[in-house]
Amino acid sequence: MTIGLEHYLVLSAVLFCIGLFGALTRRNAVIILMCIELMLNGVNIALVAFSSYIVPQLLTGQVFAIFVMVVAAAEVAVGLAIILAIFRGLSDIDVNNINLLKW
Amino acid sequence: MGLAAAFWIMAVVIIAAALAVVFLRNVFRAALSLIVCFIAVAGIYLTLSADFLAAVQILVYVGAISVLIILAIMMTRNYQQGSPANRLRLPALVVGAVLLGLLIYTVTASPWNISPEPPLTPTTNALAARLFGQQGFILPVEIAATLLLAAILGAIVIAREKEK
Numbered sequence A: 001m002t003i004g005l006e007h008y009l010v011l012s013a014v015l016f017c018i019g020l021f022g023a024l025t026r027r028n029a030v031i032i033l034m035c036i037e038l039m040l041n042g043v044n045i046a047l048v049a050f051s052s053y054i055v056p057q058l059l060t061g062q063v064f065a066i067f068v069m070v071v072a073a074a075e076v077a078v079g080l081a082i083i084l085a086i087f088r089g090l091s092d093i094d095v096n097n098i099n100l101l102k103w
Numbered sequence B: 001m002g003l004a005a006a007f008w009i010m011a012v013v014i015i016a017a018a019l020a021v022v023f024l025r026n027v028f029r030a031a032l033s034l035i036v037c038f039i040a041v042a043g044i045y046l047t048l049s050a051d052f053l054a055a056v057q058i059l060v061y062v063g064a065i066s067v068l069i070i071l072a073i074m075m076t077r078n079y080q081q082g083s084p085a086n087r088l089r090l091p092a093l094v095v096g097a098v099l100l101g102l103l104i105y106t107v108t109a110s111p112w113n114i115s116p117e118p119p120l121t122p123t124t125n126a127l128a129a130r131l132f133g134q135q136g137f138i139l140p141v142e143i144a145a146t147l148l149l150a151a152i153l154g155a156i157v158i159a160r161e162k163e164k
Helices: A005-025 A028-055 A060-090 B002-023 B027-047 B053-076 B089-109 B124-132 B138-159
Strands: none
Touching: A005 B002, A005 B089, A028 A060, A028 B002, A028 B027, A028 B053, A028 B124, A060 B053, A060 B124, A060 B138, B002 B027, B053 B089, B053 B124, B124 B138
16 A cells, blocks of 8 residues: 555644644653654644655755644753743742742 | 565654553663663654654653653652653543544545655755744744744743742
8 A cells, every 4th residue: 555645744733733743741841842742743843844845846845844843942941941941949849849930 | 575574663663651550660761761761762763764763762851851851760760760650541541442442433434535646755855944934933942943942941940949
């Protein structure tokens, strides 16, 4: 059986949902960031699959995937800096205990 | 045939590594399986004939982002063991399963407009022309550069030790 666009899209959906489940359930802030990276990778697989199956000569999806990677790099740098700052102040990165801003 | 075999191997590796990221108790081992997942995603890009993106995936994700994540795990070391789940486990499982079912239904039921042309290879020259050429994406490239600069400055300012 040949591999089609649907296979890649189902793979990206599975990866996105695993990342979503992890981001919703884990309590360690670093693990939550890692799960968000998983979700971004799932979206990138979908973008590249659309690009090479639907507009193979235009590469628009690959350009979008590059921008997603740029935003992911910026997000992980700032997110880890925030986690380090919180850890320095509270000695804890459990998101259940970081509730200073919770009303 | 070889392409199909490569796809199935990469897909199984990706899903197993992603499940390991979510369910492993040890945070450091979760980070290592995240790296495996990134490498397999680069393999998926290769089967889609996106060679430049596969190289960028290895450089940016496997090279830079994993190092940052492992550095953060090292610096929060006494909290390294254990990544307990919160009380939202059952609702999150329901939300994830429903979303997955909806996505798979939509993907398989939609009539995709598959193009008969073969994909462009190699992609590096064509991507450069798309990004920097006429009618291209030069304004988003500039905005992305500004965003990266702002993120670097923000990360330095936030993570710096305050001198007392």
